[in-house]
Amino acid sequence: MNVFAMRTALTGxxxxxxxxxxxxxxAIRPALRLVESHRTAFFIADYHALTTVRDPNALRGxxxxxxxxxxxxxxDPARTxxxxxxxVPQVFELSWILSCFVATGQLERGVSYKDALAKGESPxxxxxxxxxxxxxxxxxxxxxxxxxxxxxKQHLELTRDLATRINHVYGEGTLVxxxxxxxxxxxxxxxxxxxxxxxxxxxxxxxxGSKQLRKLCLSIVTNSEPLEAPKVAQGSTVxxxxxxxxxxxxxxxxxxxxxxxxxxxxxxxxxxxxxxEALLAPMRDRFSQFRNxxxxxxxxxxxxxxxAREVAAQTLERVRARIGIR
Ligand code: AMP
Numbered sequence: 001m002n003v004f005a006m007r008t009a010l011t012g013x014x015x016x017x018x019x020x021x022x023x024x025x026x027a028i029r030p031a032l033r034l035v036e037s038h039r040t041a042f043f044i045a046d047y048h049a050l051t052t053v054r055d056p057n058a059l060r061g062x063x064x065x066x067x068x069x070x071x072x073x074x075x076d077p078a079r080t081x082x083x084x085x086x087x088v089p090q091v092f093e094l095s096w097i098l099s100c101f102v103a104t105g106q107l108e109r110g111v112s113y114k115d116a117l118a119k120g121e122s123p124x125x126x127x128x129x130x131x132x133x134x135x136x137x138x139x140x141x142x143x144x145x146x147x148x149x150x151x152x153k154q155h156l157e158l159t160r161d162l163a164t165r166i167n168h169v170y171g172e173g174t175l176v177x178x179x180x181x182x183x184x185x186x187x188x189x190x191x192x193x194x195x196x197x198x199x200x201x202x203x204x205x206x207x208x209g210s211k212q213l214r215k216l217c218l219s220i221v222t223n224s225e226p227l228e229a230p231k232v233a234q235g236s237t238v239x240x241x242x243x244x245x246x247x248x249x250x251x252x253x254x255x256x257x258x259x260x261x262x263x264x265x266x267x268x269x270x271x272x273x274x275x276x277e278a279l280l281a282p283m284r285d286r287f288s289q290f291r292n293x294x295x296x297x298x299x300x301x302x303x304x305x306x307x308a309r310e311v312a313a314q315t316l317e318r319v320r321a322r323i324g325i326r
Pocket of ligand 1: 185187196
């Protein structure tokens with residue numbers, strides 16, 4: 001790699017649900033900011049979803065949902081490579097190659113596989129092998145860095161292991177050994193104060209209508225201090241969410257109003273709704289424009305896939321030559 005060139009950062013997006021505010025502040029916004037400092041690629045991991053999604057219409061719909069979501073959040077296809085995993089067949093070829101270099105025991109220690117077993121499920125081989133597919137996604141693209149949250153560094157370990165092992169056997173430079181790029185991202189609370197998560201039913205979905213958005217803001221759990229009581233902003237769900245969206249000055253002003261008393265949690269919730277609506281209204285409009293135009297989404301993803309396949313074909317050419325598939 002030319003050390004003077006920008007490093008390549010690759011982000012995978014699992015098409016399982018329309019994002020919520022936690023996904024936006026915790027994953028989407030930090031990933032999109034990398035465009036300023038890196039060559040970036042974003043792919044929709046549709047074959048990963050096949051380990052669990054069995055309804056073809058739902059799978060097709062989820063892919064369009066996440067494509068429209070990321071575009072609505074500001075992904076600019078002219079500045080990044082945005083593609084569907086399934087449009088890059090080299091990923092699956094590399095996945096097979098990688099499978100010949102991993103001990104089955106290492107896959108059996110994978111978190112998702114172990115979780116499924118612990119829940120008493122009989123996981124399919126896709127769940128066992130999904131870390132290999134993830135490694136192939138990354139390695140086929142010669143990614144230098146993969147953005148991860150602070151607690152997810154180990155997700156990349158198998159990928160790094162495999163690349164290092166293959167380089168040891170076939171020579172340095174066969175594969176690029178990627179590094180984790182730890183992104184600073186806040187932990188976003190849900191309306192009940194616990195971590196916002198689809199499975200907990202406490203989310204603020206990104207593109208809901210403004211009435212529903214207001215209703216959700218007003219339903220945020222607070223304690224029942226009287227209106228006149230001075231209140232502590234820090235640690236309250238309303239304020240923590242407000243701080244993510246509002247300017248530092250607006251956040252300071254709310255903190256002072258709460259501390260002074262005579263300003264209730266209801267007022268704070270209304271203010272939260274207003275800043276959220278200002279942020280989300282334009283994104284909601286863009287989302288519905290894209291979501292109602294699958295032809296345009298297909299066109300954007302197809303264009304991205306052409307560029308992704310060029311990179312992937314070069315990687316496979318190099319790998320095949322080194323391993324003796326000629
Ligand atoms: P998930 O919705 O569980 O598929 O999450 C996808 C990604 O969104 C995670 O890997 C996190 O980076 C981010 N994320 C999800 N929920 C939150 C949250 N409550 N706060 C911050 N980041 C989150």
